[in-house]
Amino acid sequence: MAKHSVHGLGALQAEVMEIVWELGEATVAQVAERIGKRRRVTYTTVLVAMQKLDKKGWLRHHSAGRAYVYQPVRSREAAHTGVVRDILLNAFRGNPRLLLSHLLD
Structure with missing residues (x-):
């Protein structure tokens, strides 16, 4: 499984993205080999x-x-920034002060 969740993606897609980010570019065979070291796919x-x-x-x-x-x-980084932005907009009505208040409580 991917180390970090990537917003809007399933577990396998997030894992694929982590591998492609790590390698810079990859074929399906390269990604399948990497995932195959951890589990059957x-x-x-x-x-x-x-x-x-x-x-x-x-x-x-x-x-x-x-x-x-x-x-x-x-x-x-851009993908994870999008996750934070979505949390701010959806959970805290776009108000960074509400987010900060929640984190400090």
């Missing part, structure tokens, strides 16, 4: 997850021979 499952991330705008790809190489569209 099929190539096809990783392929579908990466295709969905591509459609959602998290990844982009280019051809390299017979394989696609995927790259992140946004940085890890």
Whole structure:
């Protein structure tokens, strides 16, 4: 499982993103191999997850021979900043003072 939750993504998609951020770019086989060191996962499952991330705008790809190489569209920091922004807007009505007050209590 991914170390950090990435807003709007399932556990596998978040794990894929963490690996692609770490590597800078990766093929499906590379990601499947990394995940496979921790738990069982099929190539096809990783392929579908990466295709969905591509459609959602998290990844982009280019051809390299017979394989696609995927790259992140946004940085890890930008993705996690979006999570904080969503929490601020949804849980604290966009008011940073409410957030700070909650953290200090």
